[in-house]
Each structure stands twice: as structure tokens, then as C-alpha cells.
Amino acid sequence: MSVNALSAPVNVANATSRRLRTLRRLPQRRTELGMLVLVYVLVLGLYLLAALGATGAAPKATIVFAALSALLLATAHLAVRRLAPDASPIFLPLAALLNGIGYVFISHIDPAEGSNQAIWTAVGTLCLVATLALFPRAIDFERYRYLIALAGIALLLLPLAPKIGEDINGARLWVRAGPLTFQPEEFAKIGFAIFFASVLAERADLLATGTRRIGRWLVLEPRYLAPLVGAWGFSLLILLAENNLGASFLFFTLLVSMLWIATGRIAYLGLGGGLFAGAAVFALEIVHHAQTRVQAWLHPWAHFATSGYQIIEGWFGLAGGGMWGLGPGQGNPQVIPEASTDFMFASIGEEIGLVGLVAILCVYLLLMGSGLRAAVRSERSFDKLLATGLSLLLVVQVFVVGGGITRVIPVTGITLPFVSYGGSSLVSSYLLLAILVRISNDNANQIATSARGSIEPATRPGSRTSEDRGARQPAGDLSTTGGLAL
Amino acid sequence: MSSINGRVRWAGLGACLLVLVVFAQLNYIQVFHAKALTDNPLNTSHVIQQYSLPRGAIISADGVTLAESVASHDQYKYQRVYPTGALFGQITGYYSLTYGTDGLEREYNSLLSKSTSNVRLPGSLHQLEKLLTTEPGPDNLHITVLASLQKLAEQQLAGRYGAVVAIAPKTGAVLAMYSNPSYNPTPLASPNPSVEQSAWKTLLANPGTPLAAAAYRQRFFPGSTFKVVTASAVYDHNPSLAKKDFPVISAFPLPDTSNQLMHNFANSACGGQMLELFTVSCDTGFAQLGLGVGGKALADEAKAFGWDQPVPLDLPGVAQSYFPPASSFNRNAGALAKSAIGQESVQAVPLTMALDAAAIADKGVIMTPHLMADVTGSQGQVVKTYKPKPWLRATSPATAAKVTTLMLSVVNSPNGTGVAARIPGIEVAGKTGTAQTGGSSIETWFVAFAPAQNPKIAVCVLVENQPLGVQYQGGTIAAPIAKAIIQSYLQGRAS
Numbered sequence: 001m002s003v004n005a006l007s008a009p010v011n012v013a014n015a016t017s018r019r020l021r022t023l024r025r026l027p028q029r030r031t032e033l034g035m036l037v038l039v040y041v042l043v044l045g046l047y048l049l050a051a052l053g054a055t056g057a058a059p060k061a062t063i064v065f066a067a068l069s070a071l072l073l074a075t076a077h078l079a080v081r082r083l084a085p086d087a088s089p090i091f092l093p094l095a096a097l098l099n100g101i102g103y104v105f106i107s108h109i110d111p112a113e114g115s116n117q118a119i120w121t122a123v124g125t126l127c128l129v130a131t132l133a134l135f136p137r138a139i140d141f142e143r144y145r146y147l148i149a150l151a152g153i154a155l156l157l158l159p160l161a162p163k164i165g166e167d168i169n170g171a172r173l174w175v176r177a178g179p180l181t182f183q184p185e186e187f188a189k190i191g192f193a194i195f196f197a198s199v200l201a202e203r204a205d206l207l208a209t210g211t212r213r214i215g216r217w218l219v220l221e222p223r224y225l226a227p228l229v230g231a232w233g234f235s236l237l238i239l240l241a242e243n244n245l246g247a248s249f250l251f252f253t254l255l256v257s258m259l260w261i262a263t264g265r266i267a268y269l270g271l272g273g274g275l276f277a278g279a280a281v282f283a284l285e286i287v288h289h290a291q292t293r294v295q296a297w298l299h300p301w302a303h304f305a306t307s308g309y310q311i312i313e314g315w316f317g318l319a320g321g322g323m324w325g326l327g328p329g330q331g332n333p334q335v336i337p338e339a340s341t342d343f344m345f346a347s348i349g350e351e352i353g354l355v356g357l358v359a360i361l362c363v364y365l366l367l368m369g370s371g372l373r374a375a376v377r378s379e380r381s382f383d384k385l386l387a388t389g390l391s392l393l394l395v396v397q398v399f400v401v402g403g404g405i406t407r408v409i410p411v412t413g414i415t416l417p418f419v420s421y422g423g424s425s426l427v428s429s430y431l432l433l434a435i436l437v438r439i440s441n442d443n444a445n446q447i448a449t450s451a452r453g454s455i456e457p458a459t460r461p462g463s464r465t466s467e468d469r470g471a472r473q474p475a476g477d478l479s480t481t482g483g484l485a486l
Numbered sequence: 487m488s489s490i491n492g493r494v495r496w497a498g499l500g501a502c503l504l505v506l507v508v509f510a511q512l513n514y515i516q517v518f519h520a521k522a523l524t525d526n527p528l529n530t531s532h533v534i535q536q537y538s539l540p541r542g543a544i545i546s547a548d549g550v551t552l553a554e555s556v557a558s559h560d561q562y563k564y565q566r567v568y569p570t571g572a573l574f575g576q577i578t579g580y581y582s583l584t585y586g587t588d589g590l591e592r593e594y595n596s597l598l599s600k601s602t603s604n605v606r607l608p609g610s611l612h613q614l615e616k617l618l619t620t621e622p623g624p625d626n627l628h629i630t631v632l633a634s635l636q637k638l639a640e641q642q643l644a645g646r647y648g649a650v651v652a653i654a655p656k657t658g659a660v661l662a663m664y665s666n667p668s669y670n671p672t673p674l675a676s677p678n679p680s681v682e683q684s685a686w687k688t689l690l691a692n693p694g695t696p697l698a699a700a701a702y703r704q705r706f707f708p709g710s711t712f713k714v715v716t717a718s719a720v721y722d723h724n725p726s727l728a729k730k731d732f733p734v735i736s737a738f739p740l741p742d743t744s745n746q747l748m749h750n751f752a753n754s755a756c757g758g759q760m761l762e763l764f765t766v767s768c769d770t771g772f773a774q775l776g777l778g779v780g781g782k783a784l785a786d787e788a789k790a791f792g793w794d795q796p797v798p799l800d801l802p803g804v805a806q807s808y809f810p811p812a813s814s815f816n817r818n819a820g821a822l823a824k825s826a827i828g829q830e831s832v833q834a835v836p837l838t839m840a841l842d843a844a845a846i847a848d849k850g851v852i853m854t855p856h857l858m859a860d861v862t863g864s865q866g867q868v869v870k871t872y873k874p875k876p877w878l879r880a881t882s883p884a885t886a887a888k889v890t891t892l893m894l895s896v897v898n899s900p901n902g903t904g905v906a907a908r909i910p911g912i913e914v915a916g917k918t919g920t921a922q923t924g925g926s927s928i929e930t931w932f933v934a935f936a937p938a939q940n941p942k943i944a945v946c947v948l949v950e951n952q953p954l955g956v957q958y959q960g961g962t963i964a965a966p967i968a969k970a971i972i973q974s975y976l977q978g979r980a981s
Contacts, residue, residue, distance in 0.1 A: 055563075257497055257500075260493065260497075261490060261493045261494055261497055262490070264490070264493060304528055312528065315515055315523055316523055316524070316526070316528075316529045316530075316531055317531075318512070318515045318516050318520075318523075319515060319516060319519065319520040319521075319523035319524050319529075320520075320524060320529075320531050321516060322516055322517065322520050323516065323517055332531060332534045332538070335530070335531070335534065349512070349516065353516065354512055354513065354516040354517060357512055357516075358509060358512070361505050361508070361509060364505070365501075365502060365505060368498065368501060369498065372494055372495070372497075372498045375491075375494050376491045376494055376495070381490065384490060384491075384494065388494050388497060391498070391501075392497055392498075392501055395501040395502075395504065395505060396501065396504065398505065398508075399501070399504040399505060399507075399508060402505070402508035402512070403504070403507065403508055403511075406508055406511035406512055406514075406515060407511070408507055408508060408511055
């Protein structure tokens with residue numbers, strides 16, 4: 001149980017409110033349950049449709065699938081009900097919908113991968129429950145920030161280790177342990193988001209204005225920036241060594257956007273953009289892997305037989321799907337290399353068309369929106385920055401995947417959160433979700449405590465009026481919120 | 487300075503813009519540019535769709551399945567297999583994801599890929615049940631070729647390069663059509679692209695060009711088998727020549743050349759009337775017959791026998807036999823003399839030679855050659871049956887009868903070149919051919935039909951790449967194969 005720096009009266013108020021909450025019906029959770037039932041019906045329907053489309057018969061495992069997914073959804077829902085009762089009801093159903101759609105397509109592309117994905121879904125759900133149980137308050141994530149940063153660096157270094165690291169498709173981003181392979185970068189990015197959020201929450205003011213004068217210019221005190229630049233530079237170096245361009249783009253975007261949001265200095269965006277452009281040119285010069293990717297991006301038709309094949313087959317798939325798609329189970333995603341991971345987007349687009357893809361994009365935007373909503377409502381700048389960083393991470397990842405397939409940017413080996421095949425991707429996505437749920441729950445608690453303690457003791461916590469009031473409160477400057485949090 | 491929440495909202499808006507770019511590009515790919523992408527020749531999705539449908543079987547006249555779709559558990563729902571392998575490879579062709587289709591698979595693609603039959607009204611409860619429970623599958627193609635005869639042809643060639651074509655003269659039905667080397671189409675229909683590619687590379691590297699079936703896609707020097715056409719030309723255009731006695735000589739000076747000599751096979755001397763010339767396959771005699779009948783008559787006769795025009799066999803890529811145009815013999819009578827004995831630039835497809843033998847057998851008429859016998863629907867009902875139709879009138883019944891006499895003499899006379907094709911109890915009419923290909927090897931031929939009075943089978947046998955030497959001739963190498971084929975077909979037993 002976290003006591004942290006909070007004063008005793010607040011704790012008492014907290015305990016009282018918790019007791020009250022168990023008594024009332026938790027409207028948030030009831031909404032969540034309703035949406036989960038809807039998601040369950042949708043996914044089960046898609047599962048049956050895909051099976052009927054592919055083989056003309058309902059698969060034997062339908063009952064097992066129905067039972068297991070009901071069990072997993074119930075577990076997650078009950079855990080949230082108990083561990084984060086005031087969190088926004090939107091997170092879990094959206095994640096479950098994406099996870100379900102992903103599972104249906106993966107098991108259609110490769111049944112063996114499908115059963116693995118089912119196991120990883122269970123592990124992800126348990127990870128969600130465990131995270132919520134182990135970190136009862138968002139601030140607990142911050143406590144271990146240096147440990148988490150170190151763990152992130154260690155995770156990034158793992159694939160370079162001689163025995164366990166593995167090259168797959170020219171990028172060294174895998175770790176093998178017995179029969180399992182995993183991509184540590186997926187977890188590292190969450191670790192870094194926590195670390196960045198923590199450091200930025202503490203030093204935003206120092207990073208916003210220069211204090212040291214060099215000639216006419218006010219420059220930043222280097223030591224304030226050192227941990228950030230250090231962590232970021234280190235991760236970048238490793239990513240280049242591992243040829244993981246997609247992830248290095250993610251890290252860049254994460255750091256630069258968080259820096260800008262924390263400090264309000266537009267210069268960080270320009271600086272970050274410039275640095276990234278430089279790094280990209282550098283990578284293009286020295287990394288063969290990057291050259292191939294850029295070549296395939298700019299001239300896929302000229303390299304149809306080699307590097308352009310994946311993109312063009314992806315396009316053929318998307319074009320075959322057209323506006324409405326061929327129907328679940330009716331496509332031929334097997335033609336596209338990496339159809340269940342990097343090119344999941346194309347395989348889905350073939351079967352459910354533009355309409356289906358846009359629906360999925362909207363689900364991601366809604367998920368990001370909910371995350372940002374939690375960020376905006378949050379009173380602690382750490383929570384704010386962390387929720388923003390993670391929410392942006394989700395959508396930037398979708399952009400990197402979708403943009404890669406549609407040739408907006410070069411293809412990089414990035415997965416679609418919750419949808420693509422892969423244990424690391426799925427479990428880390430659930431971890432990310434757990435953090436957002438935790439932050440969202442904390443907001444409600446903060447609002448509730450402040451409401452109870454100062455403004456309107458009679459108002460029921462979590463009710464619409466108090467929420468609205470909380471939302472309307474000015475978010476406050478970082479210095480003040482930071483002071484409150486610590 | 488905007489507040490932190492403001493910036494969070496701006497960042498959210500920025501992320502939305504990123505997604506909007508992807509959305510715009512998806513619209514371009516999936517809607518505006520979709521048709522161009524779908525029609526792109528590199529796009530194999532429609533092939534895959536076809537590949538995932540059941541496809542009708544191809545079945546031989548004696549009920550052997552030559553090609554069928556079996557349910558598979560890979561990415562496609564069906565896998566095309568060819569149980570007889572290379573034996574029928576050049577007839578069935580292949581059904582490949584990467585390399586398209588060939589053979590009957592291409593010729594009858596639409597028939598094999600979908601049902602053309604109307605569903606019959608169910609006559610019994612059992613039929614009603616079948617109708618309701620089974621999907622109307624694609625039609626099956628039954629062909630005229632006998633797997634047993636095809637197998638015999640393969641055995642008789644015994645690995646030597648060459649071809650065997652057997653045709654029913656009265657209907658044009660192809661009874662056997664095998665050439666060496668052939669190929670097994672199954673790996674080309676593999677769902678695994680690397681299996682397909684390596685099989686394809688191996689086929690292309692094979693010097694025997696198995697994809698270009700010798701039986702119907704390649705031309706060879708016909709040698710003396712062409713004398714069948716020359717003899718018909720004599721009867722049709724200048725019958726008096728048939729009675730003319732030619733001097734017994736071993737070499738004949740070719741006109742319009744600088745004293746170039748045409749030698750008989752093994753420098754033997756021969757002469758006499760047409761019957762004698764034909765029986766011993768006298769080159770010098772037939773050179774003079776050719777000169778006597780003239781270039782135009784010979785070219786016209788060849789055309790009537792199916793040369794220099796597409797052969798309407800129901801297979802893709804059937805080659806035409808070549809006889810030079812009459813004008814090419816102006817002031818070049820030497821070329822005419824050589825052409826009359828199947829040399830110079832005359833080139834024959836084994837299929838054409840079989841059809842020419844069939845023309846003599848069928849009173850001068852060449853029936854349209856065909857492989858399709860009938861088509862059955864998925865319920866087993868016959869949907870379509872091939873009706874024999876004539877293709878060409880090669881010559882008159884009278885001429886055909888006279889040439890038959892000549893061909894009988896080849897097999898039955900003690901000095902005939904085709905005595906090896908004699909079958910006790912069956913009258914075989916035939917003609918040998920031995921063509922030097924310029925190098926140190928020869929092609930040996932035998933064309934024949936039997937029984938002579940009521941022909942049921944016409945055969946052309948070609949064995950390539952035989953060494954030079956008196957023992958290697960059409961009569962010794964090719965004739966025994968023709969004999970085995972005829973005997974098996976007429977007496978129902980392999981030699």
C-alpha cells in the first residue's frame with residue numbers, strides 16, 4: 001500500500017470513499033461491462049464469420065474460444081472493478097476489441113500462431129491484473145524510475161548479447177530463451193516513457209528556460225538535460241546497432257513530444273526533428289538494412305522481385321479488399337510476407353476493406369483520446385506526461401505501421417499494438433493499458449478527494465458533477481502540481 | 487505560453503493528423519487506385535482465388551485419373567495432383583500458381599474450373615439427397631487417350647528421345663501421344679513457390695525441352711515418310727508417272743546444282759515402277775517422281791495433307807509442319823528433288839505424320855484430331871460429348887487405296903523396309919523414314935495404320951538421335967515400336 005507523501009487525513013478520506021464505493025453500484029464499471037459484452041459478441045461473430053468464410057463450417061474450437069474469451073474478459077473486468085474501480089470504462093473494451101480482431105485474423109493466417117496468441121492474451125491479461133495490483137497508485141511507477149531506466153537499457157542491450165540475441169530479417173531485435181523469443185524493445189519503450197515522464201516532471205522549469213549565458217544566448221544548464229540526453233542517446237545507439245529503425249523513430253518521437261509538452265519550448269520539436277533527420281541520413285549511409293528499406297519505399301515496383309515484394313503484395317491485398325473487403329476468411333493473406341506481424345494491416349484490409357481499417361484506426365484514436373483525457377484530468381505532471389507519452393506511443397506506432405504499408409514512410413519492423421502477432425507486443429500493450437487505467441483511476445480519486453476535502457463534501461465521488469468540476473479545474477502549472485504530487 | 491493541457495491536446499491533434507495521412511493514402515490504394523492494382527499483371531490474387539477452388543478431374547479413356555484436385559491443408563484449399571506423373575504431363579499440362587497453365591489445363595480451363603451442367607431433376611430420394619448435400623462441383627474431362635497405350639509408348643521408347651502418336655483414323659481421336667523427355671506437372675502445381683521454381687528451372691535446363699513436347703510442338707526432318715505425300719501427289723496430279731520405269735541407279739545428279747549427287751541410303755542401287763520405289767524407299771526414284779509431278783503439285787498436296795497450316799488439335803501451342811512454297815523451287819529443281827524425299831527444308835511434326843497416315847487409312851479424309859471424349863457433371867451425368875468432324879480432304883478414296891497398296895508392300899514384301907512391323911493375322915500398312923539431321927545422328931520414323939481393310943489405328947513413331955549405321959533405320963528402330971502399339975490396341979496385349 002502506498003502511503004507516499006500524502007497526509008493522514010487524505011488517507012482516511014480515501015478509505016471512507018473506498019468503503020462507499022463498494023456499496024454503490026460503480027456506474028463506470030457497469031458501462032464497461034456493457035461494452036465488454038458488446039465487444040464479446042462482435043469478436044465472436046467475426047470469429048465465426050472468418051471460419052465460415054475460410055472453410056464453410058464453424059470450427060470445432062468455437063466453444064473453447066467462446067468460453068476462454070469470456071473467462072479472460074471477466075478476469076480483466078473483475079480485476080479492474082476491484083483494483084481500479086474509478087478508471088474510465090473505455091480502455092478495457094477497446095483493447096479487448098483490438099485484441100479479439102487481431103486474434104481472429106492471426107488464427108486465420110496461421111492456426112499455430114493463433115493458439116500462441118491466445119496464450120499471450122492470457123499472459124497479457126494477467127500482466128494487466130498484476131500491474132494494477134502491484135502499483136496501486138500511478139506515483140508508484142515513478143518511485144523506481146532509475147531502476148526502470150536501467151531495466152530499459154538492459155532490455156535494449158539484451159539482443160546484442162552473444163548467446164541469446166537473434167537476427168530476424170536483418171534486424172537484431174530478438175532475444176531467445178528456450179522456445180520463446182521476445183522483443184525487449186517493446187518493454188523498453190514503456191520503461192523509457194516512465195523515466196522521461198519522471199525526469200521531465202521534476203525539471204520542466206529548468207528545461208524550459210536557459211540559465212547559463214553564453215554571449216547573447218541563454219543556454220540550458222547541461223546537467224539538467226544530461227540524464228535525458230544520455231538515456232536517449234544510449235538507446236539510439238543501441239537501436240542503430242540493432243538496425244531497429246522503427247523503434248528508434250518511436251523513441252525519438254516519444255522524447256521530443258514529451259520534452260515539448262513538458263516545457264512548451266517549440267525549439268525542442270525543431271531540434272528533435274533536425275537530430276532525427278541527421279540520424280536518418282547517417283543511418284542511410286551506413287546501415288545496409290536501412291538502404292534496402294528506403295529503396296523499397298521509393299521504388300517498390302523496380303524491386304518487385306526483392307525488397308519491394310512485401311509492399312506491393314500488401315498493396316495488392318489492400319486493393320483486392322477495396323471499400324468493403326472480401327469478407328472475413330475470404331482473403332489470401334498468406335501471400336504477403338509477415339502477414340500476421342508487420343503486415344497485419346494489409347491482411348486485415350483485404351478482408352474487411354477500407355471501412356474495416358478505418359474502424360480500427362478509429363478504435364486506436366479513441367484509445368489515445370481516452371489516454372489523453374486521463375492526462376488532461378490528471379493533477380500530477382508525472383501522470384500527465386506519462387499518460388500523454390503512452391497514448392501518443394500507441395498512435396505513433398499505428399502510424400509507423402500504417403504509413404509503412406501505405407508508403408507514407410519506409411517500412412520498419414513495428415507491430416500494431418494489441419492486433420499484431422507476438423507475445424512481447426501483446427503483453428507490453430497490456431502493460432501500457434494497465435498504466436493508463438491506473439492513471440485514469442487516480443484522477444477520479446484525486447478529484448474525489450479534493451472534492452470531498454474542500455469543495456463539496458456532500459457530493460458523491462465519481463459522480464458526473466464532481467467529475468465535470470474536476471475537469472474544469474485549471475490543470476495548473478507544473479511547479480504547483482509537481483509540488484502537490486511530491 | 488500555452489498550458490501543458492493545451493499542448494497535450496495539440497499533440498493529440500498531431501497524432502490524429504498522422505492517422506489522417508494514412509487514411510488518405512488508404513483511400514488512394516483501396517478505392518481510387520484499386521482497379522489498376524488488381525489488373526496489374528504482377529497481381530496473382532485472382533490466380534490464388536482460382537487455385538482455392540476445386541477443379542475437375544481429367545480422366546483417360548480407360549478410366550485412369552490423370553489430374554485431380556485433392557483437399558489440402560495449406561493456404562489453398564486444394565492441391566492439383568497428377569497421379570500418372572510424366573506419362574501424361576505433356577497432355578494434361580500443368581496448373582501452376584507462378585507459371586500459369588498449359589496443355590488440357592489451359593485448353594479446358596473454364597470447363598474444369600466451374601460447373602457448366604444444369605442440375606438434373608432428382609429422380610429418387612437418394613438423388614435428391616445428393617443434390618441437396620453436395621455442392622455442384624466442376625465438370626470432369628474424359629479424354630480419348632488410353633493410359634495403357636500411353637504406358638506402352640513410354641516403355642517402347644525406353645528413355646530414347648522421340649515421340650509416339652496414335653490416332654483413330656475414322657474419328658480423329660488421339661489414342662496415345664507420348665514423347666520423351668516428358669515431365670511431371672505435380673511440382674509445378676505445388677503451393678510452395680520454391681518447389682515450383684526449382685522444378686521449372688530443371689525443366690528449362692533439360693536439353694530435351696520437355697515443355698515443348700516432341701509429339702506436337704517440335705518439327706523434325708521427315709525423311710522418307712514424306713514419300714506417302716509424294717506418292718499421293720503423283721496419283722492425284724500425274725498418275726502416268728506411277729507406271730513409269732525408272733532406271734536402277736545408286737546416285738542421281740541433282741538439276742540446277744553444280745553436279746551435286748543424291749545418293750541412295752547405303753549407296754544401294756534401285757529403280758523400277760512406283761510400287762518398287764516405294765517398297766524399298768528409293769530416294770533417286772522418288773527424286774525423279776518429285777521433279778516429274780512438279781513443285782506446285784507437291785506443295786498443294788502437302789497443304790491438303792495438313793502441312794503449312796495450324797492443326798486443330800484441342801491443345802495449346804501445336805506446331806505446324808512445313809513444306810516450302812512452290813515458288814521456292816523456281817530455278818532450284820534440286821531443292822524440289824530433295825523435298826520430294828522429305829529433305830531440304832521440309833519439316834514434320836510427328837502429329838502431322840500420324841494424321842497423314844490416318845488420311846490414307848480413312849479414304850483420304852483427315853478427321854479433326856481431338857483429345858476430348860466427353861464431359862461429365864459432378865453428378866456423373868454426361869454433359870457434353872465430342873462429335874467427330876472431318877478436317878481436310880487430303881486426297882481421293884482412289885488415291886488412298888493405291889497408296890495403301892504401296893504401304894502394305896513396305897511391310898509385306900520380302901524386300902520392304904518395314905518388315906519389322908508385320909503382325910500375324912493383321913494387315914499393317916506402313917512407311918519407314920530415316921533422316922540425317924546434318925550432324926552425326928539420324929532420326930528414324932515409321933508411320934503405319936492397321937488393319938489395312940478396316941483401319942482402326944494410325945501410328946507415327948519417331949526415335950531421335952540414333953547413331954549413323956545401316957542397322958539404325960526407321961525399319962529397325964521405329965517399326966517395332968509401331969508394331970507393338972498396333973498389336974496392343976488391336977489384339978489387346980502388349981508385345
